[in-house]
Amino acid sequence: MITIVAKCTVKPEKIDEFMKIALDLVDASRGEEGNVSYDLYADLANPAKFTFIEAWKDRAAIDAHNGTPHFKGFGERAGPLFAGPLDIGLYRRVV
Amino acid sequence: MITIVAKCTVKPEKIDEFMKIALDLVDASRGEEGNVSYDLYADLANPAKFTFIEAWKDRAAIDAHNGTPHFKGFGERAGPLFAGPLDIGLYRRVV
Numbered sequence: 001m002i003t004i005v006a007k008c009t010v011k012p013e014k015i016d017e018f019m020k021i022a023l024d025l026v027d028a029s030r031g032e033e034g035n036v037s038y039d040l041y042a043d044l045a046n047p048a049k050f051t052f053i054e055a056w057k058d059r060a061a062i063d064a065h066n067g068t069p070h071f072k073g074f075g076e077r078a079g080p081l082f083a084g085p086l087d088i089g090l091y092r093r094v095v
Numbered sequence: 096m097i098t099i100v101a102k103c104t105v106k107p108e109k110i111d112e113f114m115k116i117a118l119d120l121v122d123a124s125r126g127e128e129g130n131v132s133y134d135l136y137a138d139l140a141n142p143a144k145f146t147f148i149e150a151w152k153d154r155a156a157i158d159a160h161n162g163t164p165h166f167k168g169f170g171e172r173a174g175p176l177f178a179g180p181l182d183i184g185l186y187r188r189v190v
Contacts, residue, residue: 041186091136
């Protein structure tokens with residue numbers, strides 16, 4: 001299993017728009033065969049900061065996800081809403 | 096419930112020492128009354144990078160955790176092993 005932690009900062013005036021797009025992505029991603037979990041978190045100290053925490057069965061599941069229309073569509077629609085680059089890490093669980 | 100994502104970078108020569116200390120912290124923290132989950136992840140792209148993903152019942156549980164001997168002890172023992180400041184965020188789950 002591979003866990004992805006993807007942190008993003010949204011332009012303050014684009015938070016509502018981002019939320020709609022992000023919820024669509026979460027919903028569609030959870031439906032993928034290789035997905036274990038896909039959750040969106042909001043930073044308590046900064047309403048413009050969000051983190052996706054995702055768990056995938058394996059690398060192939062992530063590759064499949066990256067090729068889906070909903071993921072690509074998210075990238076196109078959400079891209080202009082971000083205030084900077086995303087901070088994405090792929091992890092294995094140690095304990 | 097509050098989720099904490101705490102990212103850290105360890106000095107390359109201190110990874111084994113960090114792992115021992117971190118596993119002690121995980122074990123003890125999971126035993127706390129206010130803890131929901133407490134997991135350690137290793138970055139697949141960089142063996143010196145780790146992320147704790149923790150879930151706590153509420154803010155009081157986090158305050159209690161921060162006051163425990165095992166958390167304070169971790170800070171003292173692990174502090175010199177880090178290559179830089181930790182990146183810690185507290186989150187609420189959106190979906």
